[in-house]
Amino acid sequence: MAVQLLNGLAFGVLLLVLSSGLALIFGLRGVVNFAHGALYMLAAYIGFSATTHLSFWAALVITPLALASLGIVLDRYGLRFLSHRAPLDMVLLTFGLTFVITDLVETVWGEQSRSLDPTAALAGSMSVFGVRYPTYRLFLIAVGLLVCVALVVWLRLSRTGLYIRASSSDRRVAAVFGVDVDRASAIVVGLGSGLAGLAGVLAGPYLSLSPNMGVEILIQTFIVVVVGGLGSLGGAMIAALVLGMANAIASVGFPSLSAYVPYALMLVMLLLRPQGFAGTRTA
Amino acid sequence: MKITTRRAAARALAALSALTLAACAGGAASTSSSKNDMIRVAVVTPQSGSFAAFGTEQREGVQFAAAEANKNGGIDGHKVELYLADSHGTPEGAVAGAQRLVQQQNTKYIIGLVSTPELGAVEPKLSAWNALMFGTQGQGDALTGESCVPGFFRVTANDSIGVRTLAAALKTFKDKQWDSIAMDYSYGQASAAGVEAALKQDGSGLGKKLFSPVGTTDFGSYISQLSGKGGIAVSLSGTDGINFFKQSLQFGLLQKYNTVLANTGLQTSTLAALNEPRLVGAWGTNTWLPTADTPGSKAFVAAYKAAKGKLPSENIGNGYLGMQTLFAGIRKARSTDPSAVGKALNGLTYDSIQGQVTMSAADHQIEAPTYIGRVEKYEGGYQLVAKQAIPASENNPQANPACKMPQQ
Structure with a gap:
């Protein structure tokens, strides 16, 4: 049972890091970022190359920074540029970006799947709760949880966090009170993309890399954001862990139904509590 | 205003005439065969989605076979011309891609689809299109079982x-x-x-x-x-x-x-x-391994390595085998007409990378060996090295009884 809980936690934490970025961007910009999965996939490939040519630790720093820079550019020349247009324009932009990024990755790295081994320090397994468990998965759980706790603390206690929460609650009122909402938006999209970058690097030694990996995980990430409450970071965190656990338990208890678990969870939530676990509260 | 209307009418007439001529030309190409006829092949592969990597491999195998045939003067003097389309890995994408090439490029041979649902969606259309399709990866039994049609030939193992x-x-x-x-x-x-x-x-x-x-x-x-x-x-x-x-x-x-x-x-x-x-x-x-010990396989692997600098993967070989089957049918029929090629392929025994193989007349499933291999270090990487070949008489002792092949 301990192994199943750890398995649920490992996948849940990966979803958590990814969905945190998606929830933050939706909370502030009101944009469903369809390119989030593609950014995660791009990050996994950048991380793959950085690990191959430098080291995993370098990849862990470089990739989120590269993706955060890309996010800031996306916000400045994409989302902000289209902010006064119909929501469908935003959807088209982010959806179109998915194809562009996927083609870019296929051109540079090819269509074949790739795999990355954990760095020597994280290879092998450790004893946890009396069972042997892969060290890399424990590392992933620790890093993911640490980053998300730091994110919540930063949003709650820092001045920038206050501005972001204010902008997410009501963009116009926040602007009237002197908050630079464009700057807050750039920070959030940069941060959200950086988190997709972190998730991509962490996924490298955990899963296999393929140009399709973003699409596969994006659906589950959307479910997490909906179940957690649109735009709510705290809600997405709880939902990611619940989904990870539910997946792990279902694949043991009801293997033939395990593929339906995320959708069943979303269905039940939409019927019983449409606002999600935490409504629209940012953090 | 009148002049504009007349011009528009004239243009419409001209366009209609051109279309009629094109239709006649298309019809002629599909019913007669001369040395100048091209072998027009629709290579419909998934270039996006979860099967994209398989699609690229299939395409590489088909392209290699076509280039090799053209370099040697074509098949019975007919050059091979490939037209590419993306199936997106979905049944509807496969039908749309194949239909576009069949109707717009007059391609009469379809190859490259990788999954059973894609092949299954295109299979019922072949008769109306007067086209042949070669299955080079999808394993579903039904394709050469209850859904079998005269225009579909599978060159790889089924389930x-x-x-x-x-x-x-x-x-x-x-x-x-x-x-x-x-x-x-x-x-x-x-x-x-x-x-x-x-x-x-x-x-x-x-x-x-x-x-x-x-x-x-x-x-x-x-x-x-x-x-x-x-x-x-x-x-x-x-x-x-x-x-x-x-x-x-x-x-x-x-x-x-x-x-x-x-x-x-x-x-x-x-x-x-x-x-x-x-x-x-x-x-x-x-179904086939690049380490298979047959003269045909060794020759193909050597030629591919010389040209590309790497071992061909299983799916590259399967795409190549699909083209070998098409070429064998054209040689036997002495024609590029798909009806004639289809009839020629029924029960045809021919040389391939799988050695001497037979295309079963009963269900259009290839009778070829399959392989058991062991992972070994091989040419700088790791490869499944063939250790035992299971002959067709053991892996496919009889044609699929569910196939009631319609009359051609």
Whole structure:
């Protein structure tokens, strides 16, 4: 049972890091970022190359920074540029970006799947709760949880966090009170993309890399954001862990139904509590 | 205003005339054959989605065969011309891509689709299009069973052949206890059922029998249920296979089994992605292997390596075999007309990378050997090295009785 809980936690934490970025961007910009999965996939490939040519630790720093820079550019020349247009324009932009990024990755790295081994320090397994468990998965759980706790603390206690929460609650009122909402938006999209970058690097030694990996995980990430409450970071965190656990338990208890678990969870939530676990509260 | 209307009418008339002429020309091309006729082939492969890597491999094999044929003066003097389309890995995408090339480019031969649903969607259209299609990867029995049509020819193993090959492999191991993990898809279900039946016949026991949904990324929950005792039969392919092998090695599970046997899962691309020395000694089966010991296979592999600097993967070979089958039909028919080629292929025995093979007239399923191989270090990487060939008489003792081939 301990192994199943750890398995649920490992996948849940990966979803958590990814969905945190998606929830933050939706909370502030009101944009469903369809390119989030593609950014995660791009990050996994950048991380793959950085690990191959430098080291995993370098990849862990470089990739989120590269993706955060890309996010800031996306916000400045994409989302902000289209902010006064119909929501469908935003959807088209982010959806179109998915194809562009996927083609870019296929051109540079090819269509074949790739795999990355954990760095020597994280290879092998450790004893946890009396069972042997892969060290890399424990590392992933620790890093993911640490980053998300730091994110919540930063949003709650820092001045920038206050501005972001204010902008997410009501963009116009926040602007009237002197908050630079464009700057807050750039920070959030940069941060959200950086988190997709972190998730991509962490996924490298955990899963296999393929140009399709973003699409596969994006659906589950959307479910997490909906179940957690649109735009709510705290809600997405709880939902990611619940989904990870539910997946792990279902694949043991009801293997033939395990593929339906995320959708069943979303269905039940939409019927019983449409606002999600935490409504629209940012953090 | 009147002038504009007249001009528009004249343009419409001219366009109609051009269309009529084009239609006549198209009709002529499809019913007669001369040395100047091109062999126009629609290469419809998934270039996006989860099958994209397979699609690229198929395309490479087809392109290599076409280039080789053209370099040698064509097939019976007919040059090969390829037209490419993306099936997007979906049945509707496959139909749209094939239909566009058949109707706009007058292609009469279709090749490259990788999954059973894609092939199954195009198969019923072949008669109306007067086209032939060559299956080079999809394994579903029904394609050459209850859904069989005169225009479809499969050059790779079907599910039943794959299962018989797996059963033959299981007989060679002494383990009395086995686990099975398979993709929850027709290929995996057929494979798992075959493993269970073979073990029962052999007096061995099947412990855990697990199915994972297609596209499973985290296999942790499945891995923790497997015993690690005796042998394990793995029926997972593509990224599912890569994820399973990688994660089960991280958990230390795969190392505990005496025998690891994969049904088509240990392909060149999977082994290249994993680049994993701990997989040395694992066993696998496949329809054709680049290490197959036949003169045709060796010649193809040598030519491909000389041209591309790498070993051809299984799917590259399968795409090449599909084209070899088309060329054999054209040579026998002495025509590029698809009806004539289709008739010529019925029961035709021809040389290929699989040695001398026969296209069954009863169900249009190739009668060719399948292989059991062992993972070994090979030319700087890891490769399933062929150790035993299962002849067609054993892997496919009779045509699929469910196929009631319609009259051509």
